[in-house]
Amino acid sequence: MTASDRLSPEQLRTLFLFESLDESQLAWLAERGRVERRAGGSDVYSEGDPATCFFVLLSGAVTLSRGLHGDDIEVTRTDQRGVYAGATQAYLGDRVDQVYPNTLRAVSDAEFFVLPADEFAVAIRTWFPMALHLLEGLFFGTRAANTLINERERLLALGSLSAGLTHELNNPAAAAVRATEALRDRVAGMRHKLALIADGRLDGTKLHSLVELQDAAVKQAAAATPLPALAAADAEDELGDWLDEQGVTNAWDLAPALVAGGIGLPWLATVAEAVGDEHLDSAVRWLAYTVDTELLMGEIDDAVTRVSDLVGAAKQYSQLDRAPQQTVDVHALLDATLTMLRAKIPATVRIVKEYDLTLPRIPAYGAELNQVWTNLIDNAVAAMSGKGTLTLRTWRDGERLLVEVADTGTGIPPEVRPRIFEPFFSTKAVGEGTGLGLDISYRIVVNKHHGDIRVDSRPGDTRFQVCLPITPEPDAPDPAQAV
Template sequence: MSADRLSPDELRGLFLFESLTPEQLAHLAEHGRVERRRAGEAVYVEGEPASCFYVLLDGTVAMHRRVQGDEVEVNRTSQRGVYGGAMQAYIGDPAEQRYQGSLLAVTDCEVFVLPAAIVAAAVRGWFPMATHLLEGLFVGMRNTQTIVGERERLLALGALSAGLTHELNNPAAAAVRATSALRGRVAKMRHKLAMIADGRLDGRRLHDLVALQEEAVKRAAAAPALSPLAASDAEDELADWLDEHGVRGAWELAPTLVAGGLDTGWLAQVDAAVGGDDLESAVHWITYTIDTELLMGEIDDAVTRVSGLVGAAKQYSQLDRAPVQTVDVHELLDATLVMLQAKIPAGVRVVREYDRSLPTVSAYAAELNQVWTNLIDNALGAMAGEGTLTVRTGRTDDRLTVEIADTGPGVPPAVRPRIFEPFFTTKAVGEGTGLGLDISYRIVVNKHHGDIRVRSEPGDTRFTVLLPLTPA
């Protein structure tokens, strides 16, 4: 090889040109040249006119695509003979075509460069039938991919939105119900307070009653959860006490008082503070106080759940975040499980076995969430509504491991070698476009320089993702 040229024999050593005739090789050798790029330098840049066709001779290069303003690495290779650039120069006017991505030199590189016009003329002249076939295939696939891709994105967005709105609806509806009930309880509290404070209680007794009300609020906040049997016994005891002291509606008051952690001994203090004539009004007033506290607790819990779901959705989609970031995989896994909650059948038990001592890793968080989504969705589909889904994290040497396991029938041995192939699926027609494992493989292996493995037998299928703890 000369300083900036390749001989025809050297060109024949590249797999792309190995079947060309001596005349064709000589033509390309005459019009091509060798160029060098230093590490970090661009071979070509996305969006610029596709003026040249490039073949890698030596070094390592990485393909990048611009996604909403962020540079995302799509592939990385050091294989001699791989090519890129003006790959569709044979279609239409080469001057109108632009590079579909950016090719960057990861190490010092050498590339063989051919002008787009030379490539276009050679392909059209030497392979006219192949040109027509490629043009039809390219245009047809591009149109099909656009239509199918838009449809798939809409379906995925619809499923995600349906699941999220379903999860949001429950706490939102609970907050609305609790707010409506709270309004009624506050109105009754005002009414009972007016009856108590109409002059029948002196200042000292009213002060004691208010102190008991504050104590009731504190007891309600710390009240332990009782078993159904224990709660029923406590309610019967309280109802009997209220009936003996002439308090009407004992069966309605007892459940609230028990839920607030009150017992007959505490009610005796109320009786001593206000006297028998005002006991009924005082008990109703304290019951409304406890009911109000319990309702406010429900509202607080509902709003917290809504906030948690919104946070999980933001974590899952990685909105307003850089494509590459330092992440805790447990947060990503939890966010994915929240987003898929509506798809998890009642018969499937979810088990989390997390190693919380694991360090954070540098990763494309949104893409990893897509990997978890594909693996969990496939596991749920395999179990057909019943079984155990286990999400496990750990460490193997210098790599972090995430394992998604299910108790389904397993992956048949005849199918296992093909599950990471593009477009391969075991699903019936109309039940989706595939298993998503090809996408998962490319995200884990090509983008994160990790590995994804499968081990399967009936009742125990495990997909293990291995991510490097130190960024490549």
């Protein structure tokens, strides 16, 4: 190893990680460490490989990524001198798997100060015995706490969304079941009335005319526009009186279906002329069953469509069968989130959408953005205590797309506003929140999408704004000091 492959103690002291070490410690590092170079585009190390070295960036730009279901997800990107990665848990020994937890890749030609993992572990254990105990306790304690909290957070979110989705699915499903039962009765009635009409007492010409009227009734029912309640009641009274005058029994049972299908007196007069007074009762009942059957099939179609839309919204929300990063429509994501949260939003909360529909699709992690919208909307609804206005806005600002979630709640007190993005900090009552929602949202927007999230709050007007790049920013630096 040549002198050019090493750093002197003076050079090591220029790195923030080593600036407080004494001369003997710096000399120890200088003797055991080396300088390595990596070409741009190459992997410095790969996730899952044995963690053999500790890396400190001297120059160049790097990315850190994690594998998820076969896809590479970039966690951070930086060119800050002195950031570190690699065998950072070597001091824990065989109590954890000593493998690289991520992949470090050189974006441009890069140089690193490299220390073997076993030497790094010796330095930590020897030089910082008290810190070692603190780090061990922090690592294992935090891992255990995070495991419990994350599992509970996921279960609570899953339970809440499942309950809401089940509630939303139950309404159209129950409507379809009710309509199917009624349809079965109407079809049976149609068969019976058809037998009475076609038993030979009605000649072929009249029967043919009646079938044509039936086809016309189906088309009229499909195109009928629902009448206001008062107008519908008046039309049913008029139709029922006329049917009574013509000797049709139980006219008041038939009138509502006929009116709902757009059938009026002129049309029924045509039926009477086609079949004669003798067969009018059976003919009207047959046509009423026909109209009612068409209306019921419309109800079933509407219910099944609603179920399909809810399943589509759930799929959009969870981003199932989609790559983690893709080109997304933020409005579709917002609408899917609203659908999933509908059961949690009281009817007394008014929802206003002010979308700029000219906005382009953007490259993003759809499932993660849906988590952001969920956290912001859920917080907004909670802040309004069940009554107020929830406003979702989108607009463009240069090369940035902005999404705003606003509420008319009590607002965020100025003294706690600087802390709302801190992990485990919550303004909710004990047991109502974990304090992770806004922290997770911040990391998703800022670290993962290279965007920004900010808040402006006063009583009656709180606005969270999420700012996302419309085009990728490959060279966006990460403010963290460790990659």
